[in-house]
Amino acid sequence: xxxxxxxxxxxxxxxxxxxxxxxxxxxxxxxxxxxxxxxxxxxxxxxxxxxxxxxxxxxxxxxxxxxxxxxxxxxxxxxxxxxxxxxxxxxxxxxxxxxxxxxxxxxxxxxxxxxxxxxxxxxxxxxxxxxxxxxxxxxxxxxxxxxxxxxxxxxxxxxxxxxxxxxxxxxxxxxxxxxxxxxxxxxxxxxxxxxxxxxxxxxxxxxxxxxxxxxxxxxxxxxxxxxxxxxxxxxxxxxxxxxxxxxxxxxx
Numbered sequence: 001x002x003x004x005x006x007x008x009x010x011x012x013x014x015x016x017x018x019x020x021x022x023x024x025x026x027x028x029x030x031x032x033x034x035x036x037x038x039x040x041x042x043x044x045x046x047x048x049x050x051x052x053x054x055x056x057x058x059x060x061x062x063x064x065x066x067x068x069x070x071x072x073x074x075x076x077x078x079x080x081x082x083x084x085x086x087x088x089x090x091x092x093x094x095x096x097x098x099x100x101x102x103x104x105x106x107x108x109x110x111x112x113x114x115x116x117x118x119x120x121x122x123x124x125x126x127x128x129x130x131x132x133x134x135x136x137x138x139x140x141x142x143x144x145x146x147x148x149x150x151x152x153x154x155x156x157x158x159x160x161x162x163x164x165x166x167x168x169x170x171x172x173x174x175x176x177x178x179x180x181x182x183x184x185x186x187x188x189x190x191x192x193x194x195x196x197x198x199x200x201x202x203x204x205x206x207x208x209x210x211x212x213x214x215x216x217x218x219x220x221x222x223x224x225x226x227x228x229x230x231x232x233x234x235x236x237x238x239x240x241x242x243x244x245x246x247x248x249x250x251x252x
Contacts (some may be wrong), residue, residue: 070101071091071104073086074105078112079114081126084120084123088127097144102146103145106153108155116153127144128146128150129165130188132146132160135167137173140177144177150192151188151189152191165199169198169202177205179210179215182203185203186222187221187225190229195231204226207236207239208239211239219243227244
C-alpha cells in the first residue's frame, strides 16, 4: 500500500542538481536475450526488450543540437501520452537521450501532478525498468533521482519496486550512495510501502557512521519513518537528534 508523504514531492524535484547532458543513459542496452521455451540451445533468439539493442553511445556522441532539441520536446509535454511519444522516439528508436533527460521527463509528470494511467504503465514504465536493470555504481545519482520521482508519482508496480530493492540491496548499490542519496532512497522505499526491506538497516548503519554529514532539515523525516515502521536503535535516534554529539558521550 502506497503511503502519502507530502514532503517527498519537493525532495524528488530538488534532491540533486540536474545537468541534462551530463551522463549517457543507463539502460539503453537491452535486457538479456532469453530463448522462447522449447527452443533448442543455440537456436535463433528473439530480442524481447523495449530498447532493441540501443545504448552503446556516449553522451559526447550525441550532437549538442540534438540534446537541446530533445530537452525542448520534453519541456513541451504535459501528458503521459506526449511524454511516451518522446521517449519512444528518442530513446527507443533514435538512441539519443540521456538518463538526466529521462529524469526531466519524470519531473514533468510530478510538476503537473499526473496520476499514472495506462499510457504510463504500458508505454513508459517498461522503458524505465530496462533503464534500471542496468543501473550501476556509475549511475547512482540518476538512479536515486528516478526512484524519488517514481515514489512521488505513487507508482504501484511490484516488479518495479522489486527491481529497485534488488539493485540497492542484492547488487549492493547502497555502498555507492552518499548521505543525501541514502536518505532519499530511504524515504522513497517508505512511501512505496517497502518497510520490510533490509535497506533500512544498511541506511541506519551508514547514517550513524557518517552522522557529521547529516542535514538537519531531513533528520525529523528520517526519525518519523523509523519510528513508524518500528525500526532503529536507541543510538540511531540519539544520532538523529544531535548528529554532532560525539558517540563516546551518547548514552546507548
